[in-house]
Amino acid sequence: NKHAYAFLILQMALWDFDAMQLFLTVKAWTYHYNIDINVDWKTARQWCQKNYTDMVAIQNHAEVEHLNQLLPFNKAYYWIGIRKIEGYWTWIGTNKRLDPEAANWAENEPNNKGSGQDCVEIYIKRSKETAKWNDEKCSKKKATVCYLASCSKESCSEHAECVETIGSYKCQCLPGFIGPRFVQCRPIENPQQGFVTCDGDFGVFNFNSSCQFHCGTGFKLEGAQRLRCLASGHWDNALPSCQAVQCLPITDAPGGWSMNCTHPLSIHSFNSSCEFKCEEGFELKGSNTTWCDQTGHWTHKPPTCQGTAHLQNNPH
Numbered sequence: 001n002k003h004a005y006a007f008l009i010l011q012m013a014l015w016d017f018d019a020m021q022l023f024l025t026v027k028a029w030t031y032h033y034n035i036d037i038n039v040d041w042k043t044a045r046q047w048c049q050k051n052y053t054d055m056v057a058i059q060n061h062a063e064v065e066h067l068n069q070l071l072p073f074n075k076a077y078y079w080i081g082i083r084k085i086e087g088y089w090t091w092i093g094t095n096k097r098l099d100p101e102a103a104n105w106a107e108n109e110p111n112n113k114g115s116g117q118d119c120v121e122i123y124i125k126r127s128k129e130t131a132k133w134n135d136e137k138c139s140k141k142k143a144t145v146c147y148l149a150s151c152s153k154e155s156c157s158e159h160a161e162c163v164e165t166i167g168s169y170k171c172q173c174l175p176g177f178i179g180p181r182f183v184q185c186r187p188i189e190n191p192q193q194g195f196v197t198c199d200g201d202f203g204v205f206n207f208n209s210s211c212q213f214h215c216g217t218g219f220k221l222e223g224a225q226r227l228r229c230l231a232s233g234h235w236d237n238a239l240p241s242c243q244a245v246q247c248l249p250i251t252d253a254p255g256g257w258s259m260n261c262t263h264p265l266s267i268h269s270f271n272s273s274c275e276f277k278c279e280e281g282f283e284l285k286g287s288n289t290t291w292c293d294q295t296g297h298w299t300h301k302p303p304t305c306q307g308t309a310h311l312q313n314n315p316h
């Protein structure tokens with residue numbers, strides 16, 4: 001076998017234009033294959049990991065097409081980097097379960113024929129169902145196709161994820177980030193009768209900041225106490241408000257008094273007060289005024305009115 005391990009580098013590097021430097025070399029995601037010997041799945045993977053990054057992983061349909069064009073025909077076809085793990089088809093490089101939408105199975109596959117078909121081959125350049133997938137016994141011997149990752153730690157800036165693409169990579173902003181900037185949420189003002197404190201790693205009203213609401217004496221918060229700025233640029237909750245604490249209305253008047261209430265904030269609430277008056281000839285026992293306090297209680301019980309007739313009748 002004179003060409004043992006004759007590896008073809010299908011794509012070595014891409015030239016990428018950059019405004020500042022005319023040419024910038026970018027190490028690209030490249031595919032590498034070996035059809036000189038067919039090996040079992042495990043051996044194929046070891047070889048990929050030793051020499052490159054891992055066995056080929058397929059993120060989308062364009063990559064299937066690309067592989068089908070670039071790889072030469074091999075009667076035994078090629079292994080790909082997917083395995084059945086605990087009953088689920090799993091991409092071994094990323095340990096992510098296969099998304100059924102992204103699967104490219106041949107008709108009536110995977111069929112687990114004869115059982116133990118826990119590995120996957122791709123029908124490169126097959127006359128029928130070309131580039132489709134089929135489950136196979138892992139001990140079968142097939143050609144190997146690997147990829148070499150192009151993403152490195154330096155590829156993208158801090159708040160971006162490097163995503164491998166055919167022959168290159170792209171930087172995808174993490175949720176909450178737009179280019180070099182952060183997602184911003186609408187600024188929040190102090191609620192009436194309260195205040196808000198906001199802070200965040202990326203700025204006061206920016207992505208991931210959180211705001212905590214507090215109400216002044218005699219007011220209680222209606223709504224969420226804490227709001228967080230989401231990656232969508234919206235707060236995760238509606239703005240809360242501070243409402244005056246309520247007291248129970250004073251209804252029964254067994255004491256024979258009349259009352260006159262004022263409600264500066266809202267009816268029967270914090271700072272409301274009621275003044276009591278007895279009818280002529282009756283004496284007021286207790287407090288002639290009561291206030292709704294900050295805890296939602298009246299400061300005084302309603303008074304009673306006592307007849308004074310017996311006093312008048314008393315001649316001394």
Ligand SMILES: *[C@@H]1O[C@H](CO)[C@@H](O)[C@H](O)[C@H]1NC(C)=O
Pocket residue numbers: 005007047050051
């Ligand atoms: C790949 O790995 C094998 C050993 O497993 C080694 O003999 C071979 O030279 C390597 N090829 C490349 C291109 O690195």
Ligand SMILES: *[C@@H]1O[C@H](CO)[C@@H](O)[C@H](O)[C@H]1NC(C)=O
Pocket residue numbers: 176201208
């Ligand atoms: C956003 O906040 C959450 C919860 O506090 C935290 O786990 C996450 O790391 C933050 N995200 C960033 C990009 O800092």
Ligand SMILES: *[C@@H]1O[C@H](CO)[C@@H](O)[C@H](O)[C@H]1NC(C)=O
Pocket residue numbers: 259260261
């Ligand atoms: C209630 O108080 C207001 C002002 O303090 C006064 O004008 C009004 O006459 C009072 N009403 C009664 C029923 O006492």
Ligand SMILES: *[C@@H]1O[C@H](CO)[C@@H](O)[C@H](O)[C@H]1NC(C)=O
Pocket residue numbers: 264265271
């Ligand atoms: C409640 O009444 C007190 C005493 O009269 C006053 O100082 C305070 O400003 C009032 N609070 C509100 C919110 O009106």
Ligand SMILES: *[C@@H]1O[C@H](CO)[C@@H](O)[C@H](O)[C@H]1NC(C)=O
Pocket residue numbers: 275288289
């Ligand atoms: C209520 O009582 C206070 C003293 O306790 C008194 O000064 C005030 O005039 C009284 N108000 C009325 C309306 O009777």
